[in-house]
Amino acid sequence: MSVSVLGAGAFGTALAISLAGKGPVTLWARDAGDMAERRENAKRLPGCPFPETLSVTDDLEAGTEAEIILLAVPMQKLRSVLEEHKDALHGKHLVACCKGIELSSGVGPVSVITQTIPDATAAILTGPSFAADIARGLPTALTLACADAEAGRYLQAALTTANLRLYRTTDTIGAELGGALKNVVAIASGAAIGAGLGESARAALMTRGYAEMQRLAAHLKSEPTTLAGLSGFGDLTLTCTSEQSRNYRLGQSLGQGTPFDPTTTVEGAATARAVDALARDAGIDMPITRAVAGLLDNQLDVAGAMKSLLTRPLKEE
The missing domain is CATH 1.10.1040.10 (N-(1-d-carboxylethyl)-l-norvaline Dehydrogenase; domain 2)
Structure with a gap:
């Protein structure tokens, strides 16, 4: 399985660092150059060096090659990101890593994904977590919500790491509302x-x-x-x-x-x-x-x- 993270804020970067402990991960960011050179996100998550298995790119094609794509973008920008890049995201496992209700529609991130890219497998990763804790390898537990139970089991296995334990549910609405x-x-x-x-x-x-x-x-x-x-x-x-x-x-x-x-x-x-x-x-x-x-x-x-x-x-x- 292959994993990419779209969005290099603190949380997206932390997830990429944790997941890179299992194998190669691609982190996509518009300002990838400085992070690739420094091998850390000095602006948003300083003091957390990138593993060798974590690559950073501003090339969207490279950032969307993976089968599983974590969408670590702000909730109010999620729909525009999906619409802008929908051709590259068709048929993927898309996991929202944002928390909120869209102001324009009143729906959560899973609904935004399914409305925008209907053939994608939509899920949400949510729960009590601070980016710095995840990036530093401190134990964290989250909820992985996916309406498709089989896909949820697949994502749970793929995204659980040494310090990040995921619990599975099919109740995407409840998980969205809690976050x-x-x-x-x-x-x-x-x-x-x-x-x-x-x-x-x-x-x-x-x-x-x-x-x-x-x-x-x-x-x-x-x-x-x-x-x-x-x-x-x-x-x-x-x-x-x-x-x-x-x-x-x-x-x-x-x-x-x-x-x-x-x-x-x-x-x-x-x-x-x-x-x-x-x-x-x-x-x-x-x-x-x-x-x-x-x-x-x-x-x-x-x-x-x-x-x-x-x-x-x-x-x-």
């Missing part, structure tokens, strides 16, 4: 800590945010147990409690009222807006998501957001 919605809750959690509201407030937001995730997942007919696994609860726990999370750091900036680097990709921002619109249309109660969307659009401040949550009608848990 997307935990980023929204992480923004809320970061805002609470940034505003000095304390650990108890963060714990409450995480717990009630998880309940929102379950409500939307039930509406979209995902398996009830999926969000209890790595792609849901596991990723929620990691992302809401670590400053390595860009979504959490954005929330902290909102809570502190300080600027945030606009060049940093934060998937939860667009996802909050997309999910808020989806929930409103479907009549699903998702107050934390609504509050995060309000914060991002400057319609609320943190004090107003917390007031809106704390003054909701009392009810059973």
